[in-house]
Amino acid sequence: MSSNALNTRTKILNATWKLMEERRGVGVRMSDIAKAAGISRQAVYLHFSTRVDLLGATTKYVDEINGLDERLKVVTQAKSGFDALMAYVDVWGNYLPEIHGIAGALLAVRETDEAAKAAWDDCMSCHQSGCHDIVKALQSEGRLAANWTDSSATEMMWVLLSFQTWEQLTVECGWSNAQYITWMKSILVQTFVS
Template sequence: MAPSIGVPQNARSRRTREALLEAARTLIEEDGFDVMTLDAVARRAGVSPRALYLHFPSRSELLTALYRRLGESEDLSVSLAKVWNREDAVSALEEWAHHIARSHPRILAISRAIERARSTDEDAAALWQLTMRNWLTSCRRLADWLDAEHQLAAPWTPKTAADMLWTLMSWDVTERLTVDRRWSRKAYGTHLAAMLKATFVPAGPAAT
């Protein structure tokens, strides 16, 4: 996916850009990924197609910018930083669970729409693959940290632990617990943290 153009310095241009990104997000969340054409985004934002193309020459660039905006507007990087700022791997694992509970419900609708469209839309597929790579990188970092501190229970290896952590981030899990079963984010984080600790951390004293 091509990198998006920079954020414009002109206040009016910034407002137009934000309106376009908000329109794209709303279209995806309300009507699905297939309807999010550049023309539809322009109409929803109330701007001309020419104005849209000045900011986003392609649908791919618009989606890349929207992906980055989600991280900024929902403070995903701030939430994730709380994981890496922990002093030890076990508390980082627990904070990881709370990070998922804080962040995933807020971006569930748009993420589900992109997931459904990835088999038929190349831009959606590229965005999905980027997200999955980022997830797996973070999961491996956490698993390596546990292993380095001798806090990774048998039979897990850093690779298998990372794979399982990545799988447990599934949008299915988030949707079923927070939407279908109506768990609060606090309950989601608390129970996920307990499960992760019981699964990946040795029950007895740490190995030396």
């Protein structure tokens, strides 16, 4: 039945998620996922036509489970652009480590895979519009630092808060997530708030 099918589907998604996080998205094969889900390799293909399809579905699944939308409500409820910025860094900075593996995998195949690119861009445009909201709020309060235009500020903020930047600072430089959030808040305020 549908519930049974859903169970297997969910099993696959969970297995994919788990393996992606464990191995940071590197060298996770369809057969590994099948084994982890306790089913045959071919059964995976009954639910997801390609590896990229599975990757995209897992991304959406992880988003749902983690409830990014729910968490971002704190940001929209902020009283000022400054508060929104602080809240955003908190939410986003705590969200990134949870999607580390799957995001890394998506990022890696996005160059060659249309579906992966789509899943990634989807997530990124959401993130970018979050940054844009903050910039607009700062601007309307007259607190956006001089020299920045609406779009250049949004884009620079988006890049500063990108997955890649987070990954470099935490994984390659060894910063703790708390450090990341602290320093990032500091540099963002210094840069964008007057």
